Amino acid sequence: MSKRNQIVITTPESKALKALREKSELSLRKLGERLNVSSTRVHQYELGKENITEAYIKSFLQVTNISVEE
Numbered sequence: 001m002s003k004r005n006q007i008v009i010t011t012p013e014s015k016a017l018k019a020l021r022e023k024s025e026l027s028l029r030k031l032g033e034r035l036n037v038s039s040t041r042v043h044q045y046e047l048g049k050e051n052i053t054e055a056y057i058k059s060f061l062q063v064t065n066i067s068v069e070e
Contacts, residue, residue, distance in 0.1 A: 034063040
């Protein structure tokens with residue numbers, strides 16, 4: 001495991017993404033398929049092991065049909 005992946009910084013955004021994914025009743029694998037990324041990458045975003053990009057958030061909202069206001 002690289003040093004980058006050992007650092008965990010749980011942010012409000014990572015917690016919100018996980019809560020929204022669970023609210024949408026999507027598994028890590030299913031969301032990863034919809035986003036065209038691995039389920040591991042989705043999990044890393046939710047744990048705070050990867051920096052959440054604006055592009056990821058936009059894609060996430062689009063595939064889950066969730067508005068920014070929600």
